[in-house]
Amino acid sequence: MTSRLFEEKRGGIGKDFTNNLYKLFRTAQIHDSNNVATISAVEKTTESIKTLLNNGGPFSLRLYQEHLFIDDVKIRVDIENFLSCMSLINEMKKRFIGTITFSPHKTSDELSRFIYAFVSVGMKSAEPFQDLTHKLSSQGITGITVSRIEDKEEDAIHVIQDSKEMATHLYFKTLSVVSDIMDSAKLKNAVGIKKAKRLVHSMVDLMVKEESTLLGLTTLRAYDEYTYNHSVNVSILSIAIGQRLGYNRTELSDLGMATLFHDIGKIDLPIEVLNKPSEFTPEEWQIMRTHPINGVKTLLRLKGLQEQAIRMIMTSFEHHLNYDLSGYPKLASARRVSLFGRITTICDCYDALTSARVYNRTPFIPDKALSFMMKKSDTAFDSILLKIFVNVVGIYPVGTIVLLNTNELAVVIRANANPVNIHKPCIKLITDTNGNEVDGETIDLSWEPRISIVQSLDHRKYGIDVSKYFVANTS
Ligand SMILES: [Fe+2]
Ligand SMILES: [Fe+2]
Known part of the structure; x- marks a missing residue:
């Protein structure tokens, strides 16, 4: 193989390596070294290390100007490894690591001990780099070494903002993949959903640590195509509920996929009906009510569904049935709506009510949408799931504009996880007492008894x- 081809191959293999290494890091954060998941992650990473060894010699994973390199070959970043690369860069920066070098003499056991040493110096250590090198030498780990980030790179360290960037990037990527898939399905082309699966996996990963950032993005309403925007929002909201229900990653991904395509049946609806700016006529309602079954037909044509297929098909079919089956399509005999179906009904309704581009042309502000939905508890919605949903988004959901007793305006940026403090979310001040726009401080109202919310306001006004x-x- 020519050296250029070899280098290109390494850039490609670097993608597997970064994905495997990040997965190993995430696994080691949760499980101990004897766990099956850890053992499998160590094995996979060891395999990708073997393919990267430079003619049997060592190679380095290098961080330079916000990019990762295998020796001097830049690792190509696309949606398949975007989250892994961004996260690895972040984790290396937190520990002031510029280079990690893997030598051929390293064993799987060393890799396992290395990753636990790496994880352990992540959060609490004041001197993470020194602590890590000390741990590596005291444990006799010589096959994997680290070197400190160069001074000029250290100047550029900014870790905190990255999670927001990651979430934004992921949101827009998912939006574009959903629109591609739905457009292809409309043209009856063969459509694969692998890309969407990977993005939903990333969304699940990000939700674990950045729930409020992702929930905040569901306030995006500017996108031209309502259905795509709505699909991504419903997926995010449902993953947040699934998380509260204790779902594992696979179940969360299944739920995220099912909800991402719950409205895929709308591709067969006439565009004039879909985008009609006023109330539907009875005939138009009849057309609109066909989309759950159209969805079932469309999903049956998609490639790569495997075991997820049934749950996605059920979700499309059930999401307008309602808890008490008062919705559509009408059933010949009564049956219980599946859990995925019941979760989707709630998230679907909330996003539709708070959006300007749906059948209800006057959108509700978030807390009013919740009050409206609470009136349908036990009829349209499963009351327990609805309570969990309120706990996820808070009485004042993320994105609500509120007037404070100090006469300042603020935006809710995070619900309070403690149900006792559900009226006291985390807010960011956006005006001063005279109504002048400010880039104000962030305040957790549960820590500020003197500041309280007077009322929520309609941001459009x-x-x-x-x-x-x-x-x-x-940009
Ligand atoms: Fe729908
Ligand atoms: Fe929907």
């Missing part, structure tokens, strides 16, 4: 684009 507080400026 004040001309406020709420999503700007959640979308990272990635």
Whole structure:
């Protein structure tokens, strides 16, 4: 193989390596070294290390100017490894590591001990780099070594913003993949959903540590195509509920996929009906009510569904049935709506009510949407799941504009996880007491007894684009 080809191959293999290494890191954060998941992650990473060894010699994973390199070959970043690369860069920066060198003499056991040493110095250590090198030498780990980030790179360290950037990037990527898939399905082309699966996996990963950032992005309303925007929002909201229900990653991904395509049946609806700016006529309603079954037919044509297929098909079929079966399509005999179906009904309704581009042309502000939905507890919605949903989004959901007793305006940026403090979310001040726009401080109201919310306000009346507080400026 010519050296150029070899280098290109390494850039490609670097993708597997970064994905495996990041997965190993995540696994080691949760499980101990004897866990099956860890053992499998160590094996996979060892395999990718073997393919990268430079003619049997060592190779380095190098961080330079926000990019990762295998020796001097830049690792190509695309949606398949975007999250892994961004996260690895972040974790290396946190520990002031510029290079990790893998030698051929390293064993799987060393890799396992290395990753636990790496994880352990992540959060609490004041001197993470020194602590890590000390741990590596005291444990006799010589096959994997680290070197400190160069001074000029250290100057550029900014870790905190990255999670917001990651979430924003992921949101828009998912939006474009959903629109590609739905457009192809509309043209009756063969459609694969592998890309969407990978993105949903990344969304699940990010949800674990960045729930409020992802929930905040569901306030995005500016996208031209309502259905795509709505699909991604419903997927995010449902994953947040699934998390509260204790779902594991696989179940969360299944739920995220099922909800991402719950409205795929809308591809067969006439565009004039779909985008009609006023109330539907009875005939148009009849057309609209065909989309759950159209969805079933469309999903049956998709490639790569495997075991997820049934749950996706059920979700499309059930999401407008309602808990008490008062919705559509009408069933010949009564049956219980599946858990995925019941979760989707709630998230679907909330996103539709708070959006400007649906059958209800006057959108509800978030807390009013919740009050409206609470009236249908036990009829349209499963009351227990609805309570969990309220706990996820809070009485004042993320993105709500609130008036404070100090006369300042603020935007809710995070619900309070403690149900006792559900009226006291985390807010960011957006105006001063005279109504002048400010880039104000972030306040956790559960820590500030003197500040309280007087009422929620309609952001449109004040001309406020709420999503700007959640979308990272990635330009
Ligand atoms: Fe629908
Ligand atoms: Fe929907």
